[in-house]
Amino acid sequence: xxxxxxxxxxxxxxxxxxxxxxxxxxxxxxxxxxxxxxxxxxxxxxxxxxxxxxxxxxxxxxxxxxxxxxxxxxxxxxxxxxxxxxxxxxxxxxxxxxxxxxxxxxxxxxxxxxxxxxxxxxxxxxxxxxxxxxxxxxxxxxxxxxxxxxxxxxxxxxxxxxxxxxxxxxxxxxxxxxxxxxxxxxxxxxxxxxxxxxxxxxx
Amino acid sequence: xxxxxxxxxxxxxxxxxxxxxxxxxxxxxxxxxxxxxxxxxxxxxxxxxxxxxxxxxxxxxxxxxxxxxxxxxxxxxxxxxxxxxxxxxxxxxxxxxxxxxxxxxxxxxxxxxxxxxxxxxxxxxxxxxxxxxxxxxxxxxxxxxxxxxxxxxxxxxxxxxxxxxxxxxxxxxxxxxxxxxxxxxxxxxxxxxxxxxxxxxxxxxxxxxxxxxxxxxxxxxxxxxxxxxxxxxxxxxxxxxxxxxxxxxx
Numbered sequence: 001x002x003x004x005x006x007x008x009x010x011x012x013x014x015x016x017x018x019x020x021x022x023x024x025x026x027x028x029x030x031x032x033x034x035x036x037x038x039x040x041x042x043x044x045x046x047x048x049x050x051x052x053x054x055x056x057x058x059x060x061x062x063x064x065x066x067x068x069x070x071x072x073x074x075x076x077x078x079x080x081x082x083x084x085x086x087x088x089x090x091x092x093x094x095x096x097x098x099x100x101x102x103x104x105x106x107x108x109x110x111x112x113x114x115x116x117x118x119x120x121x122x123x124x125x126x127x128x129x130x131x132x133x134x135x136x137x138x139x140x141x142x143x144x145x146x147x148x149x150x151x152x153x154x155x156x157x158x159x160x161x162x163x164x165x166x167x168x169x170x171x172x173x174x175x176x177x178x179x180x181x182x183x184x185x186x187x188x189x190x191x192x193x194x195x196x197x198x199x200x201x202x203x
Numbered sequence: 204x205x206x207x208x209x210x211x212x213x214x215x216x217x218x219x220x221x222x223x224x225x226x227x228x229x230x231x232x233x234x235x236x237x238x239x240x241x242x243x244x245x246x247x248x249x250x251x252x253x254x255x256x257x258x259x260x261x262x263x264x265x266x267x268x269x270x271x272x273x274x275x276x277x278x279x280x281x282x283x284x285x286x287x288x289x290x291x292x293x294x295x296x297x298x299x300x301x302x303x304x305x306x307x308x309x310x311x312x313x314x315x316x317x318x319x320x321x322x323x324x325x326x327x328x329x330x331x332x333x334x335x336x337x338x339x340x341x342x343x344x345x346x347x348x349x350x351x352x353x354x355x356x357x358x359x360x361x362x363x364x365x366x367x368x369x370x371x372x373x374x375x376x377x378x379x380x381x382x383x384x385x386x387x388x389x390x391x392x393x394x395x396x397x398x399x400x401x402x403x404x405x406x407x408x409x410x411x412x413x414x415x416x417x418x419x420x421x422x423x424x425x426x427x428x429x430x431x432x433x434x435x436x437x438x439x440x441x442x443x444x445x446x447x448x449x450x451x452x453x
Contacts, residue, residue, distance in 0.1 A: 012296070012299075014273065014297065014299045015273060015299055015301070018273055018299060019277065022274075022277070047326065047327075048324065049324075107398055116397070116398060116400045116401075116423060117398055118326055118369060120326070120369070121208050121248070121400070121423065121424070122206045122248055123204065123206070124204065141206060141453040143278070143279055145279075145326045147325075161204070162205060181279075183277070184278060184279045185277070185278075186277050187277070
């Protein structure tokens with residue numbers, strides 16, 4: 001199986017590669033359009049700022065490329081946010097694969113214990129509806145680090161609450177995305193990555 | 204619900220764990236990878252690896268070690284020690300570290316926090332503060348509490364947040380090594396003051412101390428070293444105890 005990890009100006013791509021290697025998959029980290037187009041699976045990871053990253057994707061033609069992909073695509077963290085319609089981070093139009101929009105967490109001082117931003121640590125994912133998940137994952141903890149979140153909407157495939165529900169995962173057709181870091185979410189995350197690699201969907 | 208985190212801390216010198224580690228039935232006690240994996244399997248939520256090597260050769264060994272840690276661990280980890288410029292952080296990020304922790308280098312050059320946050324994002328930057336209380340005054344210190352810095356704890360922590368730190372790791376030098384519990388009063392004050400997560404360190408001796416930390420100290424995470432390394436508290440036991448105490452645990 002050929003797995004392409006999209007290379008762009010984002011941090012911590014290495015950890016995704018390591019996680020795939022632990023599952024016995026050698027991925028290529030690449031920005032080459034043909035290589036990405038011909039891969040069996042494409043992973044769109046990312047840690048970074050939305051508007052500068054969108055500008056980078058646009059300058060390299062990656063925005064159009066990603067939206068036209070037909071094979072299973074997995075967005076992670078910022079990847080999920082960029083696959084949405086719009087992000088408040090830098091007030092930027094994103095790829096528009098999902099109809100949801102991305103907003104900033106607002107501090108709620110009345111919350112006990114006090115709410116902190118970024119939303120950092122292990123939180124439970126619920127309401128799973130995607131072939132990315134199986135019944136063993138409902139209610140399990142995954143590792144999150146983010147200050148912006150995708151609202152819940154028609155494409156929501158799992159939600160997490162902090163304190164109000166947001167999209168922990170989104171799916172539309174061949175496009176999958178998770179807000180948490182499966183590569184850092186212990187055995188649960190490894191199972192989700194494995195499920196992604198083993199997806200059987202009619203394209 | 205977001206759970207509270209339990210974080211074992213490992214000191215590394217020349218690529219090996221430093222303290223005598225006394226796990227029953229574990230042979231590879233000196234190997235940070237084996238220990239890290241063991242803690243991860245036991246339910247540790249994150250790990251911290253602190254490089255206490257002073258030499259240039261030791262630094263290179265540490266970066267190589269970070270690569271192997273990143274390859275072998277599937278939970279987040281922070282690395283600290285000897286990071287004083289962007290290129291140090293860059294090497295550790297490229298090796299696969301999730302976060303870096305800076306301490307005295309931030310005190311000497313506070314702008315380092317801004318630069319690191321700008322280049323790598325706040326989520327990558329943990330500012331560690333070792334502070335000591337004397338006459339109701341908390342002061343940040345360097346060199347294991349021996350050197351005062353003139354920076355008041357709460358002011359400095361808030362400044363670090365404003366400059367772009369993603370987390371604060373606060374160690375009370377009055378409590379460190381005493382096993383009498385965490386500095387809950389100072390921690391509560393810090394937690395109320397900060398909008399970023401707070402990791403507490405120093406004073407863990409019993410499981411009750413962790414319960415107090417999360418109930419009264421309002422910390423987001425508890426860090427400890429020797430009580431885990433010497434097997435005085437097993438992480439699975441600690442987490443099931445805290446769950447019974449009504450604290451959200453993974």
